[in-house]
Amino acid sequence: MTWRGRIAAIVLVLLGLLPWYAPWLDAAGVISQKFALTLMTRVLILAIAAVSLNLILGYGGIVSFGHAVYIGLGGYAVGILAHHGFTSGFLQFPVAIGLSALFALAIGALSLRTRGVYFIMITLAFAQLVYYVGVGLEPYGGDDGLTINRRSDFAGLLPTRGPDKTTAFYIVCFVVLVLVLGLVHRLVNSRFGMALRGAKSNEPRMQALGISTFRYRLTAFVIAGAICGLAGALLANHTEFISPAMMHWTRSGDLIVMVVLGGMGSLFGPVYGAVAFLLLEEFLPGLLKIGLTWLHDGVAAVLGPGAGALESWLRLAEYWQIALGAILILVVLYARGGIDSLFGRSRHG
Amino acid sequence: MTLLIEQTLNGIQLGLLMFLLAAGLTLVFGIMDLVNLAHGSLYMFGAYFCASFTAWTDSFVLGALLALPAALLLGVVVEVIVVRKLYRRDHLDHVLATFGLILIANDMVRLVWGPDGRRIPLPAWLNQPIFLTPDLPYPTYRFAVIVVGAAVALFLYWLVTRTRTGMWIRAGASNRTMIGALGINVEALFTLVFGLGAVLAALAGLMAAPIVTVSIGMGDNILILAFVIIVIGGIGSIKGAFIAAMIVGMIDTLGRALLPDLLKSFLSVTAANTAAPALSSMAIYLLMAGVLVWRPTGLFGARG
Amino acid sequence: MAEVSPPGSAGVSPAHERAGGPRSQDILKVEGLVKRFGGLVATDGLSLDVREGEVHALIGPNGAGKTTLIAQLSGFLRSDAGRIEFAGRDITLLPAAARVRLGLARSFQITSVLRDFTALDNVALAEQARQGHSFRFWRPARADRSLRGPAGAALDAVGLAHRADDPAASLSHGEQRQLEVAMALACDPRLLLLDEPMAGMGPEESARMVDLLRSLRGQRTMLLIEHDMDAVFALADRITVLVYGRAIATGTPAEIRANPEVRTAYLGEAEGG
Numbered sequence: 001m002t003w004r005g006r007i008a009a010i011v012l013v014l015l016g017l018l019p020w021y022a023p024w025l026d027a028a029g030v031i032s033q034k035f036a037l038t039l040m041t042r043v044l045i046l047a048i049a050a051v052s053l054n055l056i057l058g059y060g061g062i063v064s065f066g067h068a069v070y071i072g073l074g075g076y077a078v079g080i081l082a083h084h085g086f087t088s089g090f091l092q093f094p095v096a097i098g099l100s101a102l103f104a105l106a107i108g109a110l111s112l113r114t115r116g117v118y119f120i121m122i123t124l125a126f127a128q129l130v131y132y133v134g135v136g137l138e139p140y141g142g143d144d145g146l147t148i149n150r151r152s153d154f155a156g157l158l159p160t161r162g163p164d165k166t167t168a169f170y171i172v173c174f175v176v177l178v179l180v181l182g183l184v185h186r187l188v189n190s191r192f193g194m195a196l197r198g199a200k201s202n203e204p205r206m207q208a209l210g211i212s213t214f215r216y217r218l219t220a221f222v223i224a225g226a227i228c229g230l231a232g233a234l235l236a237n238h239t240e241f242i243s244p245a246m247m248h249w250t251r252s253g254d255l256i257v258m259v260v261l262g263g264m265g266s267l268f269g270p271v272y273g274a275v276a277f278l279l280l281e282e283f284l285p286g287l288l289k290i291g292l293t294w295l296h297d298g299v300a301a302v303l304g305p306g307a308g309a310l311e312s313w314l315r316l317a318e319y320w321q322i323a324l325g326a327i328l329i330l331v332v333l334y335a336r337g338g339i340d341s342l343f344g345r346s347r348h349g
Numbered sequence: 350m351t352l353l354i355e356q357t358l359n360g361i362q363l364g365l366l367m368f369l370l371a372a373g374l375t376l377v378f379g380i381m382d383l384v385n386l387a388h389g390s391l392y393m394f395g396a397y398f399c400a401s402f403t404a405w406t407d408s409f410v411l412g413a414l415l416a417l418p419a420a421l422l423l424g425v426v427v428e429v430i431v432v433r434k435l436y437r438r439d440h441l442d443h444v445l446a447t448f449g450l451i452l453i454a455n456d457m458v459r460l461v462w463g464p465d466g467r468r469i470p471l472p473a474w475l476n477q478p479i480f481l482t483p484d485l486p487y488p489t490y491r492f493a494v495i496v497v498g499a500a501v502a503l504f505l506y507w508l509v510t511r512t513r514t515g516m517w518i519r520a521g522a523s524n525r526t527m528i529g530a531l532g533i534n535v536e537a538l539f540t541l542v543f544g545l546g547a548v549l550a551a552l553a554g555l556m557a558a559p560i561v562t563v564s565i566g567m568g569d570n571i572l573i574l575a576f577v578i579i580v581i582g583g584i585g586s587i588k589g590a591f592i593a594a595m596i597v598g599m600i601d602t603l604g605r606a607l608l609p610d611l612l613k614s615f616l617s618v619t620a621a622n623t624a625a626p627a628l629s630s631m632a633i634y635l636l637m638a639g640v641l642v643w644r645p646t647g648l649f650g651a652r653g
Numbered sequence: 654m655a656e657v658s659p660p661g662s663a664g665v666s667p668a669h670e671r672a673g674g675p676r677s678q679d680i681l682k683v684e685g686l687v688k689r690f691g692g693l694v695a696t697d698g699l700s701l702d703v704r705e706g707e708v709h710a711l712i713g714p715n716g717a718g719k720t721t722l723i724a725q726l727s728g729f730l731r732s733d734a735g736r737i738e739f740a741g742r743d744i745t746l747l748p749a750a751a752r753v754r755l756g757l758a759r760s761f762q763i764t765s766v767l768r769d770f771t772a773l774d775n776v777a778l779a780e781q782a783r784q785g786h787s788f789r790f791w792r793p794a795r796a797d798r799s800l801r802g803p804a805g806a807a808l809d810a811v812g813l814a815h816r817a818d819d820p821a822a823s824l825s826h827g828e829q830r831q832l833e834v835a836m837a838l839a840c841d842p843r844l845l846l847l848d849e850p851m852a853g854m855g856p857e858e859s860a861r862m863v864d865l866l867r868s869l870r871g872q873r874t875m876l877l878i879e880h881d882m883d884a885v886f887a888l889a890d891r892i893t894v895l896v897y898g899r900a901i902a903t904g905t906p907a908e909i910r911a912n913p914e915v916r917t918a919y920l921g922e923a924e925g926g
Binding site (some may be wrong): 001186189190191192193194195197198201202204205206207208209210211212213220253 | 727728729748749750751754758759761765766768769770777778779781782783787788789790791792793794795797800833836837840870910
């Protein structure tokens with residue numbers, strides 16, 4: 001196995017075994033067990049969404065700026081059904097996936113005929129359209145969102161309340177991620193995947209071979225939307241809440257960042273990206289504080305009291321989005337291949 | 350009837366404001382082929398600069414006049430440090446890098462001006478109604494926005510079609526390698542265009558500021574509307590941006606004004622009030638989708 | 654004896670049998686094709702026919718509209734007027750990919766291969782397209798012998814078998830053009846449109862390409878744009894001369910050589926008279 005493969009396997013194993021070593025970390029005072037599981041569940045769910053986006057963005061070259069909309073659709077499917085008393089997961093999840101697939105079909109059919117920036121803009125606009133529908137849905141909370149009182153019930157197979165709830169749900173999300181990764185792996189290496197990747201590489205060439213690229217890109221678009229809808233349904237269960245803000249175009253931007261940061265067009269890249277992005281979001285302020293403390297102490301050693309109070313330095317750590325934005329710009333300019341490219345080059349295109 | 354006239358004028362006012370924002374965007378896009386998501390941040394900075402300068406000088410007009418060169422300077426600095434390196438990249442890279450700029454901009458504003466919003470108090474002479482006809486009072490400030498907006502629109506038209514700079518700009522839009530070969534300093538032209546876009550965005554922001562409040566991220570939502578406008582109008586076309594902005598301004602304003610009453614006849618009051626703005630926004634997106642289906646490069650799109 | 658058509662009605666060859674030759678059908682019939690770009694008329698009422706089994710060369714000075722014609726024939730450009738008939742079917746409005754599926758394949762003047770894929774992958778994709786739709790989601794395509802086999806054979810036929818697993822981007826210019834031809838062949842076309850297959854090639858590579866095309870003669874119908882006159886006169890059964898978007902003459906190489914109009918418009922200019 002290549003180095004890239006080994007590292008991916010290690011990361012997967014670390015993720016999968018978390019419920020078992022989290023109690024140790026808790027006991028060692030590193031991190032609370034509940035917090036770790038909750039945070040990493042969110043990572044897993046967004047990784048699923050990022051993997052689905054990578055299918056069309058990384059492998060298909062389709063820059064969709066409205067992908068977060070499917071998270072919203074999946075989430076609202078669960079939320080609205082639960083609101084009306086339909087709490088069976090066996091109903092909610094297929095509806096979430098089906099609804100997302102349907103929207104992806106409609107949006108894709110209209111958008112995929114356009115090119116370049118027009119395409120980016122039209123996907124963004126359609127996403128905003130759905131966002132505004134969510135905002136306008138007053139009976140379901142509108143802008144304030146919708147609380148979900150009961151998690152999806154899978155005929156009692158999954159504990160929806162009580163102490164095991166978090167761990168069980170984490171395991172479910174992990175299994176879904178692994179299955180989705182397996183599915184995407186099969187897809188991108190199949191004839192379908194070749195057609196899609198060829199279209200990304202050189203579209204006129206594909207047409208000249210007799211391959212009508214539109215139908216394959218639309219199919220990929222629908223599959224990606226459906227998987228992302230699944231992620232949305234999982235997210236709604238995780239946060240027990242859904243709101244239009246989860247569909248805002250800046251959330252779609254987050255997903256794109258995850259895919260690019262992790263390494264576009266590689267199978268495991270989006271997982272790295274989701275992990276990196278969410279961990280950065282969570283821990284960057286803390287990391288900044290540590291760095292600023294060192295800096296302050298260093299400057300104080302030279303300038304004495306002229307360096308100023310530590311508190312005023314530390315307050316800068318609140319503005320960690322500046323660092324995040326700068327990191328993003330630097331990655332785009334200088335490390336475009338993302339995290340995955342740090343682990344070695346891939347054999348095939 | 351007066352309500353209709355008033356709302357129509359409001360629609361024109363919003364349209365002109367959106368035009369200012371969209372014009373800068375479509376210029377940058379058309380000439381440098383750059384997708385600038387941070388254009389909304391320039392709008393935001395215009396408003397914040399104006400708020401500070403107005404507080405300093407105790408005069409809104411002075412505050413506005415000082416904010417513009419500040420915005421120009423900011424635009425030039427951003428172009429030189431970051432944007433310049435993006436011209437050779439693909440659109441995805443533009444989107445990502447300017448998305449990073451938005452993150453930086455929002456937090457910078459929070460750092461300098463704090464998390465709370467600002468209000469810009471209007472001088473008395475702008476705060477009273479002006480009588481367009483003896484029975485038709487209209488807020489003087491909104492009228493001033495219309496006048497200024499129309500003047501800037503005419504200025505842009507003159508600049509692009511009648512001056513040498515405008516000629517370079519239009520030439521650059523068709524073929525930038527060629528104008529470089531003709532000896533024109535393409536780098537400087539691009540910086541100029543970006544700076545011009547920054548000033549237009551800032552002007553839109555500071556004019557909007559007394560009406561909406563000045564707040565962090567105020568540009569992010571309106572940015573999408575600006576993109577919709579330039580897509581409808583055709584990327585690179587100022588004329589297209591103008592017409593599309595006017596249409597969008599009218600739909601949005603008239604929608605928000607007339608729809609609630611229309612919806613109240615079969616929805617609850619709260620539902621009608623929540624649904625109305627959402628519906629007008631939706632109408633705009635549907636319009637864009639319709640235009641793109643009929644003409645994939647917008648109404649006056651230059652490129653095929 | 655002379656089959657050179659008078660100017661103005663060029664391209665409409667009599668359908669009678671040529672002495673000693675088999676009865677040939679027109680695989681491609683082009684009538685009155687027009688294409689304008691703003692004020693420029695690139696294709697000006699062009700008519701042309703290609704017989705099954707022949708190598709038909711298209712020559713003409715730069716700017717005569719040869720590549721524009723190929724783009725219209727292959728469906729990458731929509732004509733403003735005129736008719737294109739392929740194997741008896743009107744394909745004037747048919748999209749490019751559909752025409753390929755009917756058997757009309759092309760190579761590009763500016764090399765256009767899938768650079769991120771290996772040479773074998775490139776041709777395998779052509780074979781995949783030939784076999785039908787690509788809605789197969791499960792089996793890995795690279796392990797599929799029904800694709801790799803024919804692809805390997807096609808690469809072998811053009812002499813690129815030793816480069817099968819190399820990324821297309823790493824191939825030399827000449828090798829990439831050979832790859833283009835391999836891909837076009839893998840589509841199993843009834844008519845092959847070749848847009849300057851020897852463009853940018855040195856003498857050795859050109860010679861190899863000419864040998865390759867010569868080996869295909871009789872097996873494949875080809876419409877060939879080329880500037881290399883030696884290659885053209887060596888390979889072509891018939892030649893059509895294009896000037897300012899119109900076909901001014903069609904005939905065998907000998908006839909074209911002898912045609913005074915052609916000499917003045919094209920060959921003649923080089924001789925200064």
